[in-house]
Amino acid sequence: MTATLIWVFLRDQQRWIEQALVVELEGDLVTLRYDADDDDELHSWEECVRLDSIGAVSTRLAYFSRSAEADDIEVTGDCPESEQLPSQG
Numbered sequence: 001m002t003a004t005l006i007w008v009f010l011r012d013q014q015r016w017i018e019q020a021l022v023v024e025l026e027g028d029l030v031t032l033r034y035d036a037d038d039d040d041e042l043h044s045w046e047e048c049v050r051l052d053s054i055g056a057v058s059t060r061l062a063y064f065s066r067s068a069e070a071d072d073i074e075v076t077g078d079c080p081e082s083e084q085l086p087s088q089g
Helices: none
Strands: 008-010 015-026 031-038 043-049 056-059
Touching: none
Parallel strands: none
Antiparallel strands: 008 015, 008 056, 015 031, 031 043
16 A cells, blocks of 8 residues: 555644645544654654544645646556546446
């Protein structure tokens, strides 16, 4: 199983945790691991949050470079089958 990075919005703190990895679920606690930049330093964090404080969770489905040539942009057929979304037909 591959690790999926998520973005988590904490309602009680009104902030996003970006590119976090869920490392543990226990009861109503979620343990997240993530890195954060602060000026010239990179910090690694592991934070426990309660499920009821999470207001939103999102994942990145895809990204591309705006300066890429049209032939360089990956399309659905280039995506590994295990990562493709099921068809809604």
